[in-house]
Amino acid sequence: MLSESDEKEQLEAFGKNLRGIRKEKDLSMEALANLAEIELSQIYRIETGKINPKLTTVLKIVKALEITANDLFRCCNLE
Amino acid sequence: MLSESDEKEQLEAFGKNLRGIRKEKDLSMEALANLAEIELSQIYRIETGKINPKLTTVLKIVKALEITANDLFRCCNLE
Numbered sequence: 034m035l036s037e038s039d040e041k042e043q044l045e046a047f048g049k050n051l052r053g054i055r056k057e058k059d060l061s062m063e064a065l066a067n068l069a070e071i072e073l074s075q076i077y078r079i080e081t082g083k084i085n086p087k088l089t090t091v092l093k094i095v096k097a098l099e100i101t102a103n104d105l106f107r108c109c110n111l112e
Numbered sequence: 113m114l115s116e117s118d119e120k121e122q123l124e125a126f127g128k129n130l131r132g133i134r135k136e137k138d139l140s141m142e143a144l145a146n147l148a149e150i151e152l153s154q155i156y157r158i159e160t161g162k163i164n165p166k167l168t169t170v171l172k173i174v175k176a177l178e179i180t181a182n183d184l185f186r187c188c189n190l191e
Contacts, residue, residue, distance in 0.1 A: 102181035
């Protein structure tokens with residue numbers, strides 16, 4: 034069973050990866066929030082691993098960044 | 113802004129795709145629930161688009177099915 038700390042680590046890794054991709058694309062958090070139609074505060078909390086985003090939020094981010102799901106999930110050792 | 117009905121459609125498409133992949137792998141819902149360490153009822157509600165699963169739940173499913181995130185998200189016209 035994935036412990037709470039494992040989940041926390043996963044969310045932090047996911048957030049760090051998202052921040053990296055966003056910066057690679059020279060997007061500010063505000064710009065991503067607008068593109069994805071998500072609250073700025075939510076983008077901040079996702080990037081800092083504070084919240085466990087829902088599927089539809091993740092889909093909005095993937096679309097807004099014009100990346101693949103694999104890009105966004107490469108943080109989470111799925112191989 | 114993604115309307116509620118768009119989100120509903122996305123969740124149903126995601127669930128249908130998940131069900132397809134699960135069946136391709138000859139796994140019952142119970143088997144997937146055990147592998148992913150997720151409640152059977154939750155697998156059912158995800159597959160029928162009734163709930164909007166969290167990121168960590170999606171990660172558990174991707175790992176349990178030994179697929180890529182792209183496989184699981186191919187339903188959701190991200191290209």
